[in-house]
Amino acid sequence: MNRAVSGFSKKSKTEKIAWLAANYLQENPHFIQILKNYWNEDTELQQLHDDFIENTLSNYYLPFGIAPNFLINxxxxxxxxxxxxxxxxAAASNAAKFWMDRGGFHAQVISTVKNGQIHFNFFGSEKDIEEFFNDVKPKLRQSIQSLEKNMQGRGGGLLDLSFVDKSHILEGYFYIHATFExxxxxxANFINSCLEKMAQTFEEEARNxxxxxxxNELPEVVMSILSNYVPECVVRAEASCPVEDLTTKHHNGKQFAQKFIRAIEIAKTETRRAVTHNKGIMxxxxxxxxATGNDFRAVEAGVHAYAARNSYYGSLTHAKIExxxxxxxxxxPLAIGTVGGLTSLHPLTKLAFEILQKPDAKQLxxxxxxxxxxxxxxxxxxxVTTGIQKGHMKMHLMNILNQFEASKEEKxxxxEYFKVNQVSHNAVVAFLAKLRG
Incomplete structure (x- = not known):
C-alpha cells in the first residue's frame, strides 16, 4: 500500500482526517470522534490552536494544576x-508547605546574557581571518542597527562579538561568538535575525x-544560529534552616540532613544516579x-549541558551543613521569556502569568x-526516608483505576482500601476483580 502523500498541508482539516482514515486507521471507527472530542466548541479558539502548528487535527490536553504556598523572596x-x-x-506542594514554615525559598538572577554563533569555514591564513574579523567587527554591529532598535530602546541588544578559532579541532572551522541581552x-527570533544579517555582511565584506x-581564499558561512546552551544566563535558588528545624515526628533532623547530603554527593559522583536525580528537578x-508557554526542549537541552559542563554529568543541586x-x-541556566511566542497567545498561558502576578523574565x-x-x-x-514508590504509587492509583474503567463507587x-495497603498494578487488578465478583 502506497501511503505517500503530496500537498498534505494544503488539505482542509476534514480532508486530512479522511486521508488518515483511509491510510492508517481503517480498523478504528471511533478515531474521528476521539479527535472531535478534544476540539474547542468555540471555533475562534479552535482556530487559534490550529494556527500554532501545521497539520493540526485536534488538541492534546495535559492537566493544568496549581502548587500553592510557595514563599519566594x-x-x-x-x-x-x-x-x-x-x-x-503533589510533591511540589508538599515541599512548598514544608519550607514555608522554615523561611521559604530565596532566589536571585546571577546573569541574563544569551548567545549565538556565526559558524564558518576558512582554509587560509589564521592570522588573515582574525585580522579581518577585527577590521569588520564595527560594520557587523552597524549592520543590525535597524533590527535591534526596539530592543536597544528597552535596554537590550547586542553586547559583544568575539572571534573563536576551532581549527585545531576541526580543520578550517571558526566562529563568531555573539552575546545578547x-x-x-x-x-530566539531576534538573535537569529541579527546573526543572519551579520553573516551576510561578513561575507560581503570578505569579498573585497x-x-x-x-x-583567492574566502570565508564561507555554514550557518548562523542561537545557542540553547546559556551558562551566562543563570539563576540561583536556595532554602536553608537550622538542622534541628528539619526534625519531624517521623525523622531526626540531623540524621535526615546527613542522608540528604549524602544522596546529593552520590548524584555528583555517579552519572546513572545523576540523570534520574536531574530528571526529577526537570x-x-x-x-x-x-504552563507559561516557554520552550521546555530548549530549557532541557541547556540545563543538561550545564550539568555536564565540568566534563562529567552530575547533580544540579547542592547541600551542606555549616x-x-x-x-x-x-x-x-534558563533562557525564558514573558513576552512573545505563546506567552501572549495561548489563553491558559496568559492566565498562568496572571496567577503569577505578571512576573518579568527575571522573576519567572x-x-x-x-x-x-x-x-x-x-x-x-x-x-532517604520512606522510599519513592509509596507516595508515587498512591498518586498513580487513580491512573490504574481509570485504565480499568472503574466506576465512581469502585474508586x-x-x-479507602489502599490507604492502608500497598499500591501496585497487580494489587489494584486483584482488588477490582474481587470487588466485581
Missing amino acids: GEIYAIPMVTEESSVV TLDAMG YEAFQKV NGVDAVVL DGIFTFWIEL MQIIAVAGLAQNFAALRSL EQAL
Missing part, C-alpha cells in the same frame, strides 16, 4: 504547572578584503515552563528555579 505564590506525571504537583523576551583576494522546571545550618541550593526565572529545587527536595526526602472503595 518574601512573597507567596501559587505556581501553575502543566504535567502528566501524577506525583509532580533580550530582557523579557526569550529572544585585500588579503583574501591575494590568495519535572518541576518543565511543568512551569510549559555552623548548624542546613542549606540546599540549585543554579540553573526565579520561580522556575524554585519549582525545580522544591521537586528535588520532595524526591530526595522520600528516597471510592479502592481509595
